Amino acid sequence: MERHERYDPEDIEHLLSERSFDALLEEERAYVMRHLGGREEYENMRALLLHVRHDEQQREEIEGDEQTRDRVMGAFRAQQRPTWRIWLNSLASVFAIDEHRSYWKPALAFGSLAALIGLGVYLAVVLPGKGELELAEVRQVPQKTVTEPGSSKEPALTPVTPPSDVAAQPETAAAPPNAAEAADRSVAIEHSSDNTGEVDAVVRNNEASLEEESQEDVVGAPVTGAVATVTVPAHAETVDLDDVRVVEVRELVTNQSMSNASGVQITKTKARTERSKGTVRQRSRNMANDPEVRGLLAQGW
Amino acid sequence: MGLFSKEYHQSSDERLMELVVRGDERAFAALYDRYQRRLLNYFHRMLWSDRETARDHVQELFTKLAQRPASYDPSRPFRTWLFSVANNMCKNAYRHQVVVKAAALELRQAPDRVDAQNGVEVDRERFRDRLDEELDRLDPDHKATFVMRYHEDMAIKEIAAAFGCSEGTVKSRLFYTLKKLAERLKEFDPQALERHGKA
Numbered sequence: 001m002e003r004h005e006r007y008d009p010e011d012i013e014h015l016l017s018e019r020s021f022d023a024l025l026e027e028e029r030a031y032v033m034r035h036l037g038g039r040e041e042y043e044n045m046r047a048l049l050l051h052v053r054h055d056e057q058q059r060e061e062i063e064g065d066e067q068t069r070d071r072v073m074g075a076f077r078a079q080q081r082p083t084w085r086i087w088l089n090s091l092a093s094v095f096a097i098d099e100h101r102s103y104w105k106p107a108l109a110f111g112s113l114a115a116l117i118g119l120g121v122y123l124a125v126v127l128p129g130k131g132e133l134e135l136a137e138v139r140q141v142p143q144k145t146v147t148e149p150g151s152s153k154e155p156a157l158t159p160v161t162p163p164s165d166v167a168a169q170p171e172t173a174a175a176p177p178n179a180a181e182a183a184d185r186s187v188a189i190e191h192s193s194d195n196t197g198e199v200d201a202v203v204r205n206n207e208a209s210l211e212e213e214s215q216e217d218v219v220g221a222p223v224t225g226a227v228a229t230v231t232v233p234a235h236a237e238t239v240d241l242d243d244v245r246v247v248e249v250r251e252l253v254t255n256q257s258m259s260n261a262s263g264v265q266i267t268k269t270k271a272r273t274e275r276s277k278g279t280v281r282q283r284s285r286n287m288a289n290d291p292e293v294r295g296l297l298a299q300g301w
Numbered sequence: 302m303g304l305f306s307k308e309y310h311q312s313s314d315e316r317l318m319e320l321v322v323r324g325d326e327r328a329f330a331a332l333y334d335r336y337q338r339r340l341l342n343y344f345h346r347m348l349w350s351d352r353e354t355a356r357d358h359v360q361e362l363f364t365k366l367a368q369r370p371a372s373y374d375p376s377r378p379f380r381t382w383l384f385s386v387a388n389n390m391c392k393n394a395y396r397h398q399v400v401v402k403a404a405a406l407e408l409r410q411a412p413d414r415v416d417a418q419n420g421v422e423v424d425r426e427r428f429r430d431r432l433d434e435e436l437d438r439l440d441p442d443h444k445a446t447f448v449m450r451y452h453e454d455m456a457i458k459e460i461a462a463a464f465g466c467s468e469g470t471v472k473s474r475l476f477y478t479l480k481k482l483a484e485r486l487k488e489f490d491p492q493a494l495e496r497h498g499k500a
Binding site: 044045047069076 | 352429472476479484
């Protein structure tokens, strides 16, 4: 049976490294002769192989420079530096993530997106409500409030007169119908900001007192607003309540722009009953006759 | 989790590459320091003994590694993978430098061979030049196989892994390369070469 040798030149390389042609055994020489032309070729290859191996070890090796190293390390740092661009570019990888280490990029992207959405909701919902509150505070008109603590005869409504004419007012309003119900009332007097000739009197009632009033009111008419505003011409030396026009809450609701143009200020609307015109006039007259109120007004001015 | 400075130099290539993929700069620096010199000399041998070209290729290779560390296949030994990348870069360089290579061969054929033909004394430098010249004439794969085997002292198995071929193919390439070089360099006295090699 014919023997089939495996073609393995590395075996010849081993022989070339170790033995000369003359030192080969008979079997090794026969093996070499099957792959090489003869003794001369074997010796040439052997000489070359030995010289190459020796020469490769003797060759002077070149060294790398620091500049190349710096550039390479700079490229690595630049690559590792996070960029905000990645969250847009990596959207596609969200749906086809091939490696687990790529998860942090979509996580960062969605985290940023969630933060932006949260910020947008905050700006759209929370801040507008806060702005309305601030607007209400801005519109609140600074006013002088004269309050007599502990006074049982504090009027509910105060006729407004120019400060110099307060003492000269004889009788412009009637006394309050009930002294007890006026204990918690406050009287606010103010001038309009443009000072064009109108003086507004704003009477503010708190909710509790209005509830009491609604029960004890002589007229008994239901009142839906807590504010009754009396507008008095500034040029009038004496306030004539017959000329005073009382603006009702109902009118302000129907045409608020008109009320703003006339300088009427609404300070508070919390009551559940409505006051009639006659009641307001009567109480204004009562307050005008009260010397204590007139004295307080004079001191306030 | 990172490693201490001493451990970077003791860690395997594959372990360092894991850290590089996670963005560990010191691991990348350790790999660079470990292989830049070998790759520089490999490129120097493969790319017409041009130092600047060799440096450029080393920089390009490690820049690619820095920008795309995930391109490394963890199932392969890092060393063979690195040399396979380097070998592919050399092939690309050959394609783009055909004209330059031809010009370089023309220049190298100029020296006379009088002394070698007389067989008096083998000039080491002249032999190197002739060897490099003949290597440049070889097929790129045969040349790379020869350089890896006798310059980088890589095992047959490693070379086969770098080329993605069988060990038999590598042995065959080495045998025919050695045979061809011996025939082309036979003007040098084999005995003188052998004595020179043993010296």
